Amino acid sequence: MRWKLLIPTSVVASLVAGALWSAIVAVLFGPAAVVARRDWLLPVSFVVPLGIAVWAGYFVYRHTARRRKIQAVITVILALFLTALIHFAIAHSWPNYFVPRSRPNPVLQF
Numbered sequence: 001m002r003w004k005l006l007i008p009t010s011v012v013a014s015l016v017a018g019a020l021w022s023a024i025v026a027v028l029f030g031p032a033a034v035v036a037r038r039d040w041l042l043p044v045s046f047v048v049p050l051g052i053a054v055w056a057g058y059f060v061y062r063h064t065a066r067r068r069k070i071q072a073v074i075t076v077i078l079a080l081f082l083t084a085l086i087h088f089a090i091a092h093s094w095p096n097y098f099v100p101r102s103r104p105n106p107v108l109q110f
Contacts (some may be wrong), residue, residue: 022090024045
């Protein structure tokens with residue numbers, strides 16, 4: 001295994017994908033209250049990090065000689081895992097944009 005290629009590729013791909021995913025969610029979809037009203041938007045935004053992770057796996061696949069498929073799959077899984085960690089860290093840092101606040105329903109209040 002070429003760990004010197006797998007680890008840096010996964011880390012760089014996850015940094016780019018995590019930052020881009022968080023930026024897309026924050027800028028295009030607005031605050032978390034807007035995303036909470038339309039639940040289908042967040043899974044659709046996952047296409048970007050998935051594409052970047054697949055690209056990183058393809059990069060590793062093309063730059064290794066042996067066990068190409070295994071190394072590509074490990075890179076994709078590692079990149080997606082690190083991307084999720086980065087996105088959750090960013091969401092924890094800026095809760096106004098990523099964590100919807102539950103407000104009481106005014107119709108049900110007495």
